[in-house]
Amino acid sequence: MSKSNIVLVGFMGTGKSTVGKELSNRLGWTFTDTDTLIEVQQGMPISEIFRLHGEAAFRKAESDVIETVLKGERQIISTGGGAVLAEQNRTNMLQGGFVVALSASAETIIQRVSQDQTRPLVQGNVEERVKTLLQTRKHAYDFAELIIDTTQHPVSAIAELIMEHMKK
Ligand SMILES: Nc1ncnc2c1ncn2[C@@H]1O[C@H](COP(=O)(O)OP(=O)(O)O)[C@@H](O)[C@H]1O
Numbered sequence: 001m002s003k004s005n006i007v008l009v010g011f012m013g014t015g016k017s018t019v020g021k022e023l024s025n026r027l028g029w030t031f032t033d034t035d036t037l038i039e040v041q042q043g044m045p046i047s048e049i050f051r052l053h054g055e056a057a058f059r060k061a062e063s064d065v066i067e068t069v070l071k072g073e074r075q076i077i078s079t080g081g082g083a084v085l086a087e088q089n090r091t092n093m094l095q096g097g098f099v100v101a102l103s104a105s106a107e108t109i110i111q112r113v114s115q116d117q118t119r120p121l122v123q124g125n126v127e128e129r130v131k132t133l134l135q136t137r138k139h140a141y142d143f144a145e146l147i148i149d150t151t152q153h154p155v156s157a158i159a160e161l162i163m164e165h166m167k168k
């Protein structure tokens with residue numbers, strides 16, 4: 001494989017953080033979750049960053065982290081669901097890594113994100129918020145080099161699919 005990082009993108013709840021950890025364990029590559037890095041840098045959870053500083057400040061931090069992290073190599077980089085919205089981030093991802101998009105059915109996403117109520121963009125009526133955002137971001141992940149629907153697959157199978165693809 002010519003590219004030295006794997007970048008996971010996709011809507012909230014498609015499994016980027018979970019699959020990223022699994023891939024990192026299997027490949028022995030460093031695991032980096034951009035959300036976790038931002039939380040460590042700012043010393044507070046994502047929900048607090050949104051609440052105290054607003055989404056725009058979070059997006060700026062996210063772009064900075066993506067640019068910095070992509071300078072390294074042999075990393076599995078799990079991004080947040082909105083990281084792909086900025087064109088510069090998409091350009092950096094494609095330049096610095098092999099970009100894999102994870103997807104899932106709306107029902108699956110609703111079920112998965114309902115179990116963890118910390119995501120600031122899907123507070124309140126989770127079903128309605130997810131459906132609206134899914135519509136807004138319908139084509140946001142199309143730029144990826146590989147797209148995997150995770151609805152019917154366990155995490156281990158998704159990691160294997162990605163590893164199989166890297167061998168080609
Ligand atoms: N393939 C899968 N099958 C079943 N549950 C999954 C799968 N991938 C992730 N999950 C679960 O869905 C939830 C969201 O996963 P997470 O990795 O945080 O997604 P993301 O980082 O894309 O928002 C977690 O509870 C996780 O255990």
Ligand SMILES: O=C(O)C1=C[C@@H](OP(=O)(O)O)[C@@H](O)[C@H](O)C1
Nearest residue numbers: 011012013035080081082119120
């Ligand atoms: O879709 C989004 O805009 C967001 C997704 C979250 O990450 P996950 O996709 O890992 O849940 C996190 O970055 C933040 O809450 C915003």
Ligand SMILES: [Mg+2]
Nearest residue numbers: 016017079080
């Ligand atoms: Mg995540």
